[in-house]
Amino acid sequence: MNYFQAKKYFGAISLALVVNIIPLNATELRLEATDADIAAHSFEKISFEEGETELNITTSKGAAGNVQYEFSDEYATDGKTSIKVRYEEGTSANVSIARQDGKKWDFSDDRMILAYDVTNPSVVSGRLVTTFKYDGGSISYQNYVPANATRTIYCVLNENQYNIGADTLPSPVNDDGMVVAKGWGGTNFDPSTISSISLRYSLDGVGYYIFDNFRVVKNPLLNPSITYANIVDQFGQYTKSDWEHKIHSEKELLAAAEAEKAQNEIWAAESLARTDRSQYGGYKNEDLRQEATGQFYTAKINDKWTLIDPDGYPFFSTGFGIVRKNGMDTWYAGREYMFSDMPSKTEHLGNHYSRLNNTMQPPSGFKSGDGYNFYGANLERKFGDNWLQDWADDAVLRFEAWGITSIGAWAEPELFFGKGTKHKTPYTAFAWTTNSANGTHVRLYDTVPDAFDPVFVNSTKKSINDQAVKYGVNKDPYCFGIYVDNEYKWGKNMSNNPLVNAIFDDDIANEKSYAKRYFMEVLKEKYTTIENLNTAWKSNLSSFDELGKPYKGKIATEDASMVVSMLSDKYYDVIHTVLDELLPGTMYLGSRNTEFGTPIEVIKSATKYVDILSFNNYNLDVIQENFKTEEYDLPMIIGEFNFSSNDAGLFGINGTTVQTQQERANSYIKYVESALKSGDFVGVHWFQYYDKPILGRSWDGENTSTGFVNGTDQPYMELVEASRYLYDTMYETKFNHVPITTIDVINDDINLQVGTTAQIEVVTSPLNLNHDVNYYTSNAYIATVDDNGIVTAVSDGEATITARSSNDLFVITSANVTVGEDITKRKVNFKNSIKKATMAIGGSFDLSNQLNLTNVAINELNWTSSKKAIATVSNKGIVTAHTPGRVNIVIKDKHGYTTDSINLVIQ
Template sequence: MFKKYFAIMSLSILSTAIPTLADTAVTDEEILSHSFKTISFEEGEAPIKITASTGVWGSVHHEFSNDYATDGEVSLKVRYEEGSSANVTLAPADGSKWDFSDDRMILAYDVTNPVAEAGRLVTTFKYDGGSISYQQNIEGNTTKTVYCVLDKEQYSLGADMLPSPVGENGMVMGSGWGGANFDPSTISSISLRYSLDGVGYYIFDNFRVVPNPLLNPENVYSNIVDKFGQYTKADWPTKTHSEEEMHERFALEDAQNAIWVEESLARKDRSKYGGYKNEDLRQESTGQFYTTKIDGKWTLIDPDGYPFFSTGFGIVRLDGMSTWISGREYMYEELPAKDGELGDHYDRLQNTLSPPSGVKAGDGFPFYEANLERRYGDNWLEEWGKNATTRFEAWGLTSIGAWAEPKLFFGKGSEHKTPYTAFTWTTVSSGKHIRLYDSVPDPFDPEFEKSTRAALNSQAVKYNINKDPYCFGLFVDNEFKWGTSMTNNSLIKAVLDDDIANEKSYAKKHFLTVLQDKYDTIEDLNRAWETNIASFNELGKSYTGKISAEDGGVLIYEIANKYYKTVHDVMDELLPGTLYLGSRNTEFGTPTEVIKAAIQYVDILSFNNYNEDVQREKFRVEEYDMPMIIGEFNFTGTDSGLFAASGVGTQPERAEGYINYVENALKSGNFVGVHWFQYYDQPILGRSWDGENYNAGFVDVVDMPYPELIEASRYVYDTMYETKFNHVPMTNIDVKNPHINMDLGTTAQIEAITTPLNLNDDINYYTSNAYVATVDKNGVVSGVSEGEATITVKNANDLFVVTSVNVTVGENIEQTALAFDDNAKEIVTTIGATIDLSKYLELNAIEKSELEWKSSEKFIATVDQSGVVTAHSSGRVTIVVKDKNGYVTDSVNLVIQ
């Protein structure tokens, strides 16, 4: 039996845990006398209080264990259930505070990620008056030491991530958020959060005070960047060591690309736009791109009438890719002279989000640009643009995504022969309209329509994109912060906080009118909101009280509806025939209310989605039947000299991720394109605007391609139309062994049967508790420790086709279970009919009131929360039932005639 509260370890053990670092004036005695006493969950330590969140934001289960203990014999093993805001919190049991105001000493702790998938870890320090959070990725199957440097001047060096100053197994916390009036002398608790959807696992140990490894950044990070903008302390296959080597490699690449381009242009199964030249699938030729459904699958149609799937890059431009020089000159081994050959590339930076600490304005330098001049000479920009489209043809990329260079690509399709999207902001600082929260506009402000008109004129109409058949659409704006909670939402709070006495309180005035139409009296509103507001006039003043979730959703919908309608109407007037591609909302931060507004006005619904595939519940695909496009996705690595932590580790893993992601979109039936962010890597020390420094590109800072990604792209291009139109969709999964009891250390095979048969390669398996049972990609379950787990068995290409398997390791314990009987595996019915699916459901240790029902396509059939389905139109639909408190689930396919 492990005890929760314990005292400081012996001096001899503590001393061995302190890194030996130069330039540190901290003594062992000072560390021992620090207010924070070591927490290793061993007997005899100072008492601490451990709490875990539960409920709507996710649940956390924690226990003491002997697994992965890094100091002593005990560790804290944590499992984070669905919900990215769940956390476990450590605090002094007596309510005292920890004082970290002496920046020579910091907190460090060990964390193990025991599963193969990388996780995101957020560390939050609560202090008097606020909190401050930091985040970093923890690679799968690793143990890391996290160093919590709280002094912004030491960790805020203009880059999201820098190489660890304490060896490959150590990491300094990455940049985060919060910290207003930060007082490190009053730390009252430390919270640890998984910060990704799904189930997450971390094992924590050895929270201790150590000398600060970043006390003198100049000693740690001197000369870490070479003249090409590459890391000096490592080597990798595509690293450039000299200009001679650079030119030799580019000559070889140019020769290979010429061969590939010739082969591509000779293909008889591709149109001049890159479409699928299959006469059986050809549609009407209109001279412009449009969307339609073929065999129930959404697709773009190119101007000649052939099906088209859009792949390509965002950021085929050079603006915004400078990196800070001022304030960190010591990091660069060699910089060009300002009056020398490459000196014209220096630029002046100011008003950025993440400058080096203490720097407000100064010099920046775009190494990628300079390397292009080294390659092409004085005419580098034009030559770069030409070579880019040559590469895209050779690599099998069919288009260009958002943020292309307007003067090189917009309105010039007849020259570069590459389909492209245009992009514009209505939110630029020149617009005079009101911003409600962050960049979210007040669309009820008459100035917003003027801002929209000005934006489209300057970035789209100016280039005649609607007259260019190669332009297939326009993105307008990017990643608004709508908020996901309808009761605790910064955008909602900003509107309610306004006073209608303010002449420009347009959104608040509109919302008040909506409320007065909905509620006959203020008493009716008070009952709904559980408030005691005196009158509607009182509500019209600055209001900071609570609001009902329903009416919070109404406000978000009203704002989104007016926003999308305004942009749509201006586009319809100025750019007739150009597809409206939406506002590139985030997958994780877009509420259903925004989606329901957008689908009324956009031609293609766009999301930015940095997950392993496009099957995301938060897309709410059950709410609409329309084409979708991914504006941003990628897989980044850490094996090419860049520091930002990633979801995968290597270039081959990036390539595998690319293939899986694109094929998943092709098989979905909803997606008409996916765009990789971005063409080239971000600067090694961070882009000047916000410090991002990911291995995001298909090419590096020297413009050298990553061969694995090029081969992946060519493979996808060669097979993508056959994948899209010949793919046989899986409509049902059944398992022969829905209950598995196994001994510790043994394995068992899940016996899955698909409809149609033999589609098992398209099944994904997920465990609810990897501490008890793991499952591999083939459905082989391994018993890890005694207990219970549920394995979700899911169609990789349709999140609604799903079932589950209960697993017990050790003693066979009765578990919650549900399953449709054999009579319900595929039901045929007619429009207007109703069916009670609960009659076909077999339940064990669960009540019908504990179930949650969902339809995959509400426009075909809806299902209420008692399981009664109503058929609305012909087609196929999947109905999913789930234990709302757990993971057991099953699905049934209905055919409506």
């Protein structure tokens, strides 16, 4: 199929390109390419117009994620045609572009680069991975594209030019450009042999991008010292724009501080005078009061998990991570040209320079050099010589005034740990077992510890003693728990798990090969003969002795799952045992696993040993399938979440970037309220207290606007007001919220013509809770749906509109929308007579006989129970009741998006 034939075809695709790199001295000025150089380049413009070079466009399929594309006149930035891409489930879903004749592109002359335009038509920001395939390998770069925005991506391939210590650089041309950010790959990178350009959405769920105008342009970062000269002022602020609360002088800084403190003192006094709050910030409601133990603990009240404060009152934890002095250094060395009006090391504020070594993302070519802490310097300007203690006192005043009930992970130990009776703010302790200072136990993959290493017990004891016990947190009633470790890379894919691969790539002859020796014995007991193992693994090993040597072959998914289960079980067991010994009575808050990358094996292990299960969750709310809440009944806490915006001088973008500060505040309210209404969550901690440095944290380059205060310590008042609102309403929301138990769509089969609309008619039980319903479309290129359930037909085809409780994954249904005529549709729903039913404990019921199916077979359905402890459902639809309670059963088409649910009462 040639390019112009493909224009009439709605198919699946995948793209790829390549470029060579010449190291440069950042201070060396070079002449830019001429128009003649660009005209002679091997890459000819791609705008998907008639007469252009014929292309080979391909897409991923199957496990990698399906992709569909079509050519469109929407969002065309050059000519009349763009390529509109829809990415289905799968973070590897991609579309790839290459020349039809197989000729390669030569980007070895770094005076010229590829640029292209991308539009994100979604209401949320999306992750975009650009991959260039070259002879012998590939190299990938990543960016986040804001919601409802068009951006030009500048593919600067010379690492010396783009890798200057920050995840995101400001637009080098106008305000709508983005330089590709460092990703992965690139071994023996040869930019003269680029054969394809691949474009990935790279997030779970359905995603949309529209691409156009791939062209060669002059490299805007050919001379970074000119492009980015003096872009940061003496306060660490961007010099190229202005915004509300930007500081222009030290006098302004001090005046703002004085005014804010006066307001905070009024608010704090009002808060402390409230009679409905305990001394710990708990909900002083005698009807809900539990036993007063002198320590925090968890309990269920009205079937809702909650923290209980030391006086016995319900408590919900809001708070910030990173209330500490460390973490705000940014690289100065290697990019001195970016800064203006910097003090010398011997001048006033010169004490905020530091020596940086071996960080994760230094400016290219640097392993060590000077850094500078603008936030610390601004605090010294604001508070004077005793700035650190005064800053801590001011933070506590702010938290009381703003309705922040606690402090999250990574608080400054010397300022907060063991000092609750002084600052009167509940807090969490934190300890790393991975810190090299805490022992010499084996790390298996990344920083995942070998929990079978006998040294790991001692490492854990040392870390808990050094980072928690010595500060007396176990004797401080304001400490409600301790996190241990953060975001381990357990690997979610059991068919090719890097952690498991690393274990078996070891040699049991190695003295420190503890994990592999342990699992070798497990496998010998399970299989008894190597022939049995070979059958399961599809391997050809001659003996277990051969397996004991470094092994890089296939590993059965079942056994990889077993390895992760047993390793994580041992890990949590060791830490739980040490905490019981050293911090008796202090709750174990888990290891802050990622929402997106934690396998069910690890979650199940954690639930055996933790008091509260913790996740870091950067999404719009806490209602996420990856938490697997159907598998357990345990209180949960969010260790990290945030929302960022670029309207106040920063330019970093992440997956939860919104457009304005008010949108940040609105998103914050929605997120916290989703936790309050869930019945499972006892707290959510915003990451982090203050913005990251404009040019990136020194150790990893992150530079998003994710603070409640900015780099000059000015609060974002929209967030402050949102927090004060939540403090006023949080306990009423938590304990008075009535959850939806069933949801139905009356008009579940809708036919529209392009440009017309229809209202999804939802009925809930209890009635009139439609404001707690969220709507989603399976294909926004066919039909969109707004927050009120109004569907708009966009083009011919089929889409599924899902209606779901905003506070429960398992209260869900869908409507089928067809646009145009003679459109094949798939549909599944329960019969109305079974929408609410009662079962007796021990009974079973076949739900497969209670379905209405259109073009969907019984064996094409997935069945899920919302609480497996109450009732389970087989893959054939047989429900078995186990314990009293209320449970939802959900069906979903394996090959589509149509879904429905029913509510069962077990008694």
